[in-house]
Amino acid sequence: EVQLVESGGALIQPGGSLRLSCGASGFNFGSYSMNWVRQIPGKGLEWISYISSSSNTIHYGDTAKGRFTISRDNGKKTLYLQLNSLRDEDTAVYYCARSLGPRVGIALDYWGLGTLVTVSS
Amino acid sequence: ELVLTQSPGTLSLSPGESATLSCRASQSFSSGTFAWYQQRPGQAPRLLIYGASGRATGIPDRFSGSGSGTDFTLTISRLEPEDFAVYYCQQYGSSLIFGGGTKVEIK
Numbered sequence: 001e002v003q004l005v006e007s008g009g010a011l012i013q014p015g016g017s018l019r020l021s022c023g024a025s026g027f028n029f030g031s032y033s034m035n036w037v038r039q040i041p042g043k044g045l046e047w048i049s050y051i052s053s054s055s056n057t058i059h060y061g062d063t064a065k066g067r068f069t070i071s072r073d074n075g076k077k078t079l080y081l082q083l084n085s086l087r088d089e090d091t092a093v094y095y096c097a098r099s100l101g102p103r104v105g106i107a108l109d110y111w112g113l114g115t116l117v118t119v120s121s
Numbered sequence: 122e123l124v125l126t127q128s129p130g131t132l133s134l135s136p137g138e139s140a141t142l143s144c145r146a147s148q149s150f151s152s153g154t155f156a157w158y159q160q161r162p163g164q165a166p167r168l169l170i171y172g173a174s175g176r177a178t179g180i181p182d183r184f185s186g187s188g189s190g191t192d193f194t195l196t197i198s199r200l201e202p203e204d205f206a207v208y209y210c211q212q213y214g215s216s217l218i219f220g221g222g223t224k225v226e227i228k
Contacts, residue, residue, distance in 0.1 A: 035217075037166075045158075045166065045209055047217035061216050100171055105213025107156035107171035109178070114165060 002026040002110045004096050009115030016086050016119075022079040022096030022112055030054075030074035033099035035108055036081045038092040048094070049081065050104045059104050086119045093117075123148050123214035127221055133228040140197040142223045144210035149190045154213035157186055157195045160222075161206045169208075170195065200225070 008020040022034070036048040049070040050059040058070055069082040079096050093116050097108035124147040134140055144157075152173035158166040168177040170186035173193060183198045197204055205227050210220040 044221050045211075045219040047219065050217070059216075095165055097166075100168070100177075103154075105154040105217050107154075107168055107177075107211065108158075108166075109168045109171070111165040111167070 002098070004098065004110060004112035006094060006096055006112045006115035009094065009117045011118045011120065012086055013121050014087060014119055018083045018086065018117060020081040020083065020094055020096075020115055020117070022081075024077045024079065024098075027098075029077040033057075033102055033104070033106075034070075034072060034079045035097045035099060036068075036070060036079075037095045037097055037108070037111075038090075039095065039114070040089075040092045046092075050099070051079070052104075053102065057104065083117065086117075088119050091117060091119045123150070123212060123216070123218050125210055125212055125218055125220035127208075127210055127223045129223060130221075131224045131226060133226050134200055135228045136200050136202055138200055140195075140200055140204075140225055142195040142197075142208055142210075142225075144188075144193045144195070144212075144220050146191040146193075146212055148214060150212055150214050152189045152193075155186075155188070155193055156211045157184075157193075158209045158211065158219075159204075159206050160209065161203070166209065197225070202227075 003025045071080045093114040095114045098110040100107045100109040155173040157170040160166045174186045
């Protein structure tokens, strides 16, 4: 069974940094591209970033450029999202999601339950 | 910049009825990167349809997707109680974009 489990969410002050993790099991993690998507409570979905299976290709949405960094460790079957210079408007549930295929933009076929990041002073 | 507009915002229907959800894109991109997701309250999104019309693993055949170019449709025939949820469309232009969602609620 495919499982994705996010962790690392916390209450953090504006300007702070946080690293989110997503542990994968039930599939060959090193063969799949991965993504981060976030959702402000009660609002819609916003794609944050994509990373290819070998980390050769990385894409960011406009919100993430310059502040967030995606990475992965295939040996540890873990996806990461480094969040820097956090703002109030970054408060959201952050999901990791697997890409159905190797290309960026392909549908996201498995999602974790999410981890809540709250940015507040 | 690609924008996805979903309509209607809310759909009020009874179990057993059919639902037709629309997603209109501001620009035309490949239908190969178009998808639909379902999100039930308190849950993560779940992939329903990929490539505009392909049904994801484990998705009942009462869910069907169609469309190309800028206009896409998700049809749910014979609504079951568990189908009352929010539905999002997704497309990739220069970035992966989600629509604002359509809530299907019990009438």
